[in-house]
Amino acid sequence: xxxxxxxxxxxxxxxxxxxxxxxxxxxxSGSSSPAMPSSAPMSSSSGSGVTTNDQVFxxxxxxxxxxxAPGSLDSMGPQPVASAASTxxxxxxxxxxxxxxxxxxxxxxxxxxxxFAPADPAFDALGDAxxxxxxxxxxxxxxxxQYHVVGKRYxxxxxxxxxxxxxLNTAGGPLKIEGSGExxxxxxxxxxxxxxxxxxxxxxxxxxxxxxxxxxx
Numbered sequence: 001x002x003x004x005x006x007x008x009x010x011x012x013x014x015x016x017x018x019x020x021x022x023x024x025x026x027x028x029s030g031s032s033s034p035a036m037p038s039s040a041p042m043s044s045s046s047g048s049g050v051t052t053n054d055q056v057f058x059x060x061x062x063x064x065x066x067x068x069a070p071g072s073l074d075s076m077g078p079q080p081v082a083s084a085a086s087t088x089x090x091x092x093x094x095x096x097x098x099x100x101x102x103x104x105x106x107x108x109x110x111x112x113x114x115x116f117a118p119a120d121p122a123f124d125a126l127g128d129a130x131x132x133x134x135x136x137x138x139x140x141x142x143x144x145x146q147y148h149v150v151g152k153r154y155x156x157x158x159x160x161x162x163x164x165x166x167x168l169n170t171a172g173g174p175l176k177i178e179g180s181g182e183x184x185x186x187x188x189x190x191x192x193x194x195x196x197x198x199x200x201x202x203x204x205x206x207x208x209x210x211x212x213x214x215x216x217x
Contacts, residue, residue, distance in 0.1 A: 049114065049153030049202050051195040053077070057156070057182065060090060060119065060192035060205060073196070080108035081115055081201035090193065090205050093123040101145070112153035113201045114165070116175070116186055118209045126209060143169045147212045150175070153202055156184060156195050164215075172212025187214055 053073040065072040076084035082104040085091045094117050098104055107115075123131070134141040146169035154165065164174040178185050184194070189208035196203040 047158070049112065049155045049158050051155045051197045051202055053197065055155065055195045056193065056197075057195060058191050058193035058205070059182075063090060064088070064193070077197050077199070079199055081110070081113070081198045081203065082107040084198040085115075085117065085203070088117075088196075088205075090119045091117050093120045094118055097145070101141075103145075107149075108200070110151075110200055114150040114152065114154045114159075115201050115203045116148045116150075116189070116210060117203055117205050118148070118189075119192055119205050119207060122189075122207055122209050143172060143212050144209070147172045147175075147210050155202055156181070156191075156204075159186075160184065169212050173215045175210070176215050186210070 056073060065075075068074045070087040071089050075087060082095075082098055085098070086095050086104075088095075098107065107113075134144070147167045149168045150165050151168055152165070154162065159165065159177045160180045162177060164176050167175055176187055178188075182191075184191050186204065186206060187208075187210050189206040189210060191204050192207055193205040194203075196205070
């Protein structure tokens with residue numbers, strides 16, 4: 001599996017991130033409607049980490065569009081992860097970062113990965129000044145982005161059984177998995193909507209930006 005290449009990140013990342021609070025992605029849907037289930041996840045029968053729509057869980061799943069609308073589970077499922085995320089209304093700022101760093105094709109070409117995707121409020125919590133600082137220092141931003149991607153595909157049950165997983169930023173230390181179902185956390189970050197299926201990745205929307213080194217002794 002090839003490693004994500006995150007070189008070349010410039011100040012454009014900060015501009016893209018700070019400008020997208022009102023959803024600047026042409027493909028993103030501003031509509032949302034309740035009715036998505038938030039029950040505890042089922043495990044995938046194959047153990048491959050591949051999930052189905054009825055395994056999605058979490059309090060923010062109700063914010064996803066329904067039916068076949070862009071950003072719905074039916075719409076995202078057949079698409080590779082970066083393309084699917086570009087329509088997810090929970091991830092407009094993450095998508096802006098991915099586009100600004102030219103990672104769309106790289107993420108879409110991965111074969112089987114797990115993505116911990118910070119929701120928009122997680123980026124808001126960092127503040128504009130931090131965005132600009134990171135964008136001006138690609139060597140700091142690159143390992144943070146890598147730390148949110150695992151080079152193996154897991155569903156929630158697989159994460160629970162693993163207890164800890166290794167991201168593409170191996171130097172950042174393990175991602176510690178605690179709890180299960182609605183109470184599962186990743187390095188303390190709560191899962192807002194988990195087990196989201198895409199063509200090449202299982203996505204877990206989380207409420208914090210993960211910090212490399214947080215679990216290193």
